[in-house]
Amino acid sequence: MRALVLDAEQRSANVKSVPFPSPSAHELLIRVAAVALNPIDSLYVFNPLAPTGRTIGSDFAGVVDALGDEIPSGLKRGDRVAGFLQGACSVNERPGAFAEFLVCPWDLVWKVGEEMRLQEAAAVSLCGLTAAQALFFRMGLEAPFHWPMEGPATAAAAAATEPEEKHCIHEPPRNRTMSFFIYGASTSVGLYAAQLVRRSAESSGMSITLLGAVSEKHFRMLQTEPYGYDGLVDYHDVDWPTKVRGLTHAGTGVDYAYDCISEGWTVSKTASTLRPSGKMAIVRSREGGAWIEEENLLIEPSYGAVWEGLGEEVQYQGIHLPASPRARSFAVAFYEWLSSGRGRLEPNPLREMPGGLESIADDGFGLLGSGTMGDRGSSSERAYMKPLGAEKMVYTV
Template sequence: MEQAVGVSLVALTAAQAIWYRLGLQAPFAYDRDQVFQEHPDWRVTHNEADGPDITNVLIYGASTSVALYAAHMVRLSADSSGKAIRLYGVASEARWESLKTKPYGYNAPVEYRDLRWSGRIRELTGGVGIHYAFDCISEGTSVERICSTPARNGKVAIARSREGRAWKAPNISVKPSYGAVWEGLGEEVEYHGFTVRRSPTARGFAVAFYAWLNGRMDSALSPAPIRLMPGGLESVVQDDFQLLVAGGMEERRAIRTEPWMRPVSAEKLVYGI
């Protein structure tokens, strides 16, 4: 149960970015033509976006729980398509070894504190660039930097409100796609000052995703690591909200001495009720 609670919305968030918006091949069927009818600007085929031999994929915030699912989904896409994928990640060096292991299999993680990380990605791809990029954090200058990495016809997905600084990042040549996990409800949702409109295609994708996941979690998708927090709902404000501060990732440092209050990385916080 503790593992299951950290799956549903987090995994759907990753699936919406990797398979629904970026369009990497999913291991299940859904109506892609209907998606293109609703979002014609997403109509970039795999052949147009991919390289001739290897598809380059980049995930920023690679040690977040969303990114752990996203990386696994990238590997599932490689299995489904039979096409070689080289996966790059931007994360703390302390997480590199675990990110290189299965089911994530990052080929070349880079340090997010390195102000030259976007240039480093360009170098690692031999100047080709990234075909599909997902910014799981989308704060500060991350969107501007990740939008400097794509190859020709490369695609970028981000995870923040269009009203926020991330969407208004200056000097970007690629228009990133934005989505909210609640699109999967198929209803209109107010979020961060704007309306997430009702999307039958997003609803259809969510239904197909959960149908694929249902009953095959052990074989289909590895659960992200969890941190079981003490207390119940009464502890969320005093503990959880302090760990997940409103500021940026750099502000998420040790603020108390209890072991469950260590900074959050590569795990999902879980409470029992």
């Protein structure tokens, strides 16, 4: 079968013939129908971690082609599913998703409803889970689904924990009125974060004022369903943090902030919108060096990698994240919620790219650049190569 394979020496990827995968007892064999692109896919082709020969790519949607011997009932051949794999974004040997077929643990996919195209579904899994982890798993906002808040954080802790021992990772919020600010509201992660804030408010009965920073050209889209922002500022304004604080009760600052860019000064500026003891999450690690720390940064922002949801050990950018059964349980619960139909998430607006697997490295990665938002851009006359804005690139396989 064909797959998009890393050439670490050339810092590129090429379509090659690779061995056909075989599912283990708890895995599904999936015929891939569509893949979506994430900045990390191109980041680790231009800055390789893995050796030449690894299949790259994260987000996929497709059709179940075969099932391992120990898959519980509820899934069958022909089911339409979506999920993500880690590909070449860590020091491990697991192949990624940009291939004609892949294998994936049965409980780390979600069933795609009949009303959704597989191209749309491919855009949801990685960035939807990233946002859900930041909001519910790390900052403790009330989730619109149940997940095991108890249990050991790592595999090592799991081995050492007595069965009856309980770990509660955060107190449920007591305040019934709160404000949530999203920096980079037009990012794929930000588009899902806004919807998840809304779902949280609906299910918990809390009143949440949703504020965002985004280019003015996206205001209209974000003021309407399914996002419904209460207040927006343009991040091109030098004093946007002051404007955000001006939108909060008595100018005291927001309760929660999520920086979906985390580059340059955005972390410091986003932190300055918080009220004292507010909570904040970021999308890029301190170790990665993409953001600059102000001396008086009053809060340690919470960082996590979406890969933790796969329940495997992760190593990248000098970070070592031990396998986390708790993060995996959260991912399983989130995907169950999406599968159930109660988890209504509108997929990102799509940019459907021509050409299939063969075109990803030149066109898709050309648009995403080598890792930072500042690297992006394209001067091409072709409409599908215009700079991205509030869109997800998707390829049909």
